[in-house]
Amino acid sequence: MYELEEKGYFYLLIIIPILVLVFLYVQVWKKKKQKEFGDLSLLQKLSPEKSVFKPVLKISVLLLAIIFLIIALVNPKMGTKIETVKRQGIDIVFAIDVSKSMLAEDVAPNRLEKSKQLVSQLINQMGSDKIGIIAYSGSAFPVVPMTSDYSVSKMFLQSMNPTMISSQGTMIDEAINLASEKYFVKKEKTSKVLVIISDGEDHSDEAIAASEDAKSSGIKIVTIGVGTEKGGTIPLKSLGQNGEFQKDQEGNVVVTKRSQEILEKIAKSSGGIYIDGNNTKQVTESIKKLLDKTQKSEFESSQMADFKSQFQWFLGFAFFLLFIDLFFLERKTKWVKKMNLFNEEK
Structure with a gap:
């Protein structure tokens, strides 16, 4: 059994699609400016360590952290005991x-x-x-x-x-x-x-x-x-x-x-x-x-459940994701580069 204490905070999830749209707009804008500056293939050779995948990874981690923070605000509660009163x-x-x-x-x-x-x-x-x-x-x-x-x-x-x-x-x-x-x-x-x-x-x-x-x-x-x-x-x-x-x-x-x-x-x-x-x-x-x-x-x-708050788990996950996001740089990771998992090495 579970219950959501503050369901109104779910409205904050509107932030997610807004951030996604902003991110896509910025990527398109960057591409446009790069074309105005010079040839794209030449620019890629000038910055060989720049990762195509890392920006997507960073925004994904950030969005996931925000989702966990919102869920923490909603404060889901789990019923651990049911008794007849x-x-x-x-x-x-x-x-x-x-x-x-x-x-x-x-x-x-x-x-x-x-x-x-x-x-x-x-x-x-x-x-x-x-x-x-x-x-x-x-x-x-x-x-x-x-x-x-x-x-x-x-x-x-x-x-x-x-x-x-x-x-x-x-x-x-x-x-x-x-x-x-x-x-x-x-x-x-x-x-x-x-x-x-x-x-x-x-x-x-x-x-x-x-x-x-x-x-x-x-x-x-x-x-x-x-x-x-x-x-x-x-x-x-x-x-x-x-x-x-x-x-x-x-x-x-x-x-x-x-x-x-x-x-x-x-x-x-x-x-x-x-x-x-x-x-x-x-x-x-x-x-x-x-x-x-x-x-x-x-x-x-009536039957009543002894509900306990679970917000601390989601809050912990959110802070963990925000912490590791700090270490994600936009250049290629050496060991990932060697494995070529994301086809970054051409």
Whole structure:
């Protein structure tokens, strides 16, 4: 088995025909100039040691060296071992509230950044689980589909902000329904966990019903509440409005508080748990205990080869050819001349 890591470098092979054409042009040009200078047979007698074959040999060695260098850049890999890999894990979806209330700074640095920190910490302790990420406020938006690529997931996680969804408000049921319909495959008998991170300000009455429907589909919901009971104002500096705070229709500054009760009800109705998100250690430990107790399912079985790079061989051959090319002079080689292999002696 083999694979080519950087196939794009094969485009450099266009250099080969270009060099061949240049070489042929130079040879024709030399012949033409020699005819203008004098008789060719006389010129050959004046330079009896000049080889006709050596220039062809030098350009051939050079072209072969370039080909080996290009192959080295492509980095061919050979498979030395094949093994069957069975992965077991849980399907986990993180639904993160990105409404404006999540900009409140009653927890540092603010509720949204705290939520992203929590999810990042949870991803770091994942094993072979598949994860997905949803952003929601007045509607739900898929950010990362189900994947095992944690580095890409964390990259998209950091880019989440309230401006990514135009409709404001907090509709937790939208996030639950999106996870149930688009993220979790109902036919698969995998363990499914939906982690909702929010301040609990739900503007819909459908969240409890949605969580009960999720439970019937085998989805366990964990809710994590961020923010304080005392609450805080919503600074809009991250939205480009420095010194401004969110105000209601009457012009009063809005104070947003964490609504723990609704989050507890959502978790309880689905057979899950509620966790205080202000304590990072408590969140990570509680989620770890929950996942340890949750049955893991085999969701992927594939054959993988242990590929090893082979570029060094081609690089070595290329340098070797370039090295010996230095010793190829355009005059005839004495021992080859005696053998007259290339009909150089007439």
